[in-house]
Amino acid sequence: MSTGSPGQIVGIVVASLLVVGSGIAMSVYFGRKARGSAGWLAAGESLPLIVVIITQFATATGGGVLIAHVGIGYRSGWSVFVYEGCVLVGFLVLALIARWLRTQRFTTVPDIVTRLFGRHRLVTAIAALAALVVPFGWLATQFVAFAQLFGQLTGISPTALILVMTVASLLFVLPGGLTSVAWTDFVFGIFMIAMSLGVAGYAVHLAGGWGHIAAVVPRRLWGVEGLTAVGWQQIWLWIAAILPGTLTNQLYYQRVFATKKVSDARRGLVLSGLTMLVGGVYAGCIGLSVHAMNPSLLNEEDAAGWLLTRLPSWLVVVFGAFLVSTIVSTTGAALQSVVANLTRDVYQNIAGRSRDEHRTVALSRVITVAVALLAAVLAILFPKALDWLVATYAYSAAALAAPIFLGYLLHRFRRLTPAPAIAGMLAGIVGCGAAQLIGTTVPYAVYGIAASAVVLLATALATSSKRTTSVHSELARES
Template sequence: MPGKSTGQITAIVLASLLIIALGALLSMYFGRRAKNSRDWLAAPESLPLGVVVITQFATAVGGGVLIAHVGIAYAAGWSVFAYEGCVLLGFLGLTLIARWLREQRFTTVPDIISRLFGASRPVTAMAGLAALIVPFGWLATQFVAFAKLFGQLTGIPATTLVLTIMVGSLIFVLPGGLTSVVWTDFVFGVFAILMSLGVAGYAIHLAGGWGEVTAEVPDELWRPQAVFAVGGEQIWLWVAAIVPGTLTNQLYFQRVFATKKVSDARRGLVLSGLTILVGGLYAGCIGLAVRAMNPGLGNAENAAGWLITRLPAALLVVYGAFLVATIISTTGAALQSVVANVIRDLCQNVFGSNRGDRETVSLSRLITVLVAGLAAALAIAFPSALDWLVASYAYSAATLAVPVFGGYLLRKRFALRPAAALSSMLAGIAGCAAAQLADTTVPYAVYGIGASALALLVLLLLPGVGRRPGAPAGTGGAGDADDGAEGTGESLSTVEN
């Protein structure tokens, strides 16, 4: 890296390895709390409120905030908070069903759909694939982000860096699955919050203080109304893309499933959404500071990399450790979520693989290694061609949003059957594909969600398929009897087809 000595680069590498080693020790220590396969897959009823809040932050704030969000702030100032606000809206949306989710003791998102609509292998398979594609996309893109950031810092080849972060992610997950991931995320999340605020403050200091920043940066980027500086059209595009993606992201659902107290389910989501704003403050301060110091960057997303070249040696080493802690928290969470889908939804519920606890955990660990290897291979082969992953958010949201939220809202008024869920999911995929091919201005996820909702309502209103509003209670389907009963997580074996 230009201007950095071999000693400084060595120090950065050693600090990074130290963070990975610390993560390994924490993971092994907390992994001992996983007593069975359910602890490995879902860590049910085990997380205090503070851990839920911090681990949601650690999961959500990864390479996107470190690079892309700083770029948003460089180009459009405090508009980065409009983006973070969309994430907050998604968290608030999840609070509508949070208590019910926690009471039912689910393991994955397809468990929810099976509980609402009844057991169906095609429905579970489709929902399982839709639920795992976003975490897998996160995993691959985080590998790429790590390679790019540390490639600039150290000059180490991208392949070596991708393999390093892959090993670090495996270390986080293998000992105890979600149990080890969330507790390690909690420790690293606290460190990330403190470092975010510290680096943001130093960036403003480096630019000459807030007065110098406001003198150099256009007023429309730093005044309070700058939240809308990016333009109404862009903000609505963010709303249409980010809110549905947050509402259907299994990584967030899993933390709700794992809350120790039912009363913490909603509270944890609200507080978690507020902590996401720390990421906005970090990105906003760095973006504006770099804009003040170097307004001529050709690519806004180079702002974070440019700041790295200006950090003093000691802070650079600590910042390197911060980058590792931030990215590896997200990769570990994403990796475990994918494996939970593969084991729970595909192996157990679709293919009927019934194993004991020990065999299930062993299989989970094997699949963890295979999934990490596949994500690393994609990150190496397509380091700048992962645009298809953006589409995964749209298709996942279009497939899952209506069956989960629509099913929850309509469960007492209609007979919810697997055919309705399957039709809704297929319509969501078709609506997304049609809008994508038509190259619509509005994100194609919106068309997919609309088509999914229309299909669900049509199926429910067909005579003999769904119970009409006002029909006596008890004449409906799978959704009627689940409200007062405590779920077991074994949805396919306890809900009639």
């Protein structure tokens, strides 16, 4: 059932078409500036600092912020900032190795692992699988989120909406790969930040102002104590689940690889992390405002949808455009990331096929269409079954966290071989699976990461040799 009148539905559709159309025009324009396969896969190390900051925000802000985070704000007040803060901390940790990441001219996360441990097809294969499952999960679930949210606004069938978003995502990615995605995300990201703050402010106004919210909503939600209102158990679970996922998400790494200046790599992550707090303002203000107006919702995740029924027609139309720009930013980034893995890691590094510029770009476009269609089919046929894709965060982090960060520390002192990486990644996956089967309270990713770290360290000490002073100095200059 739609929440809008016929006039609102027409307005939403027109506004959405304008957003998508402008995005496609920008994608084509910036796609012409992409230089060969480097521009397609890694934006040719061409992104200015401000673009990196905003595109990180646009990529990370999807259906989860629009629905789930508003629900956190409704039920637990400012605790939503703890969630966003976990992403910020993850970015700050990534910033510690950002300069090294940028100087190595990586394209995908498996490039990092093979640089640390040496080239081996099994290393590349496991790392590529662990890296691509997360953005593919994002892609499919964002299709579903768009169909559900936009369906509530317009009454259009989910299948039709998923197909529309599939075509839009393809048109955003095909012209120039990451170059197109990053620049369109930059423009959309500015719109998203403005809309987030604007809608949050309007929600507070609709609820009677902050004074009224403070009078009718329990202080434990809107006061300083609201930061921990969700409870310490849930906070620790967030820390254990979100931090590893942030630290191993290839979508974030790719923006570091693409910075125009090496010096921007670290600053970009720090400032991007701070920008993520805008999501906390949006979700917290809307959640508390809806709580003030209707404290009896049975499902906190209905808070965003309930607010839509109270917005004036013009704002509902603008919100529809905001919704489209938010979802399409994430789907385009996720689609390009999966294609980068399949092209760079599977086709070139594992299969050992041609690195010809023209052929690489052409193949990337073919793979883009295939991946988008597969995600769309899954989203249409199994919209509820896609919940299992949440597990991809855990298994990806369990496989990649130790090889990236522990490997970065060890490679300065020892000559690493592929064996520790293979053993560590497999141990992470097995440990994660075992903890999931047991049903542990702590997210099973933590057990996987711990198992991966222990096995990787033991294998590295048994199979590697110490570096000479001259080699160590060379590596220090690299970093």
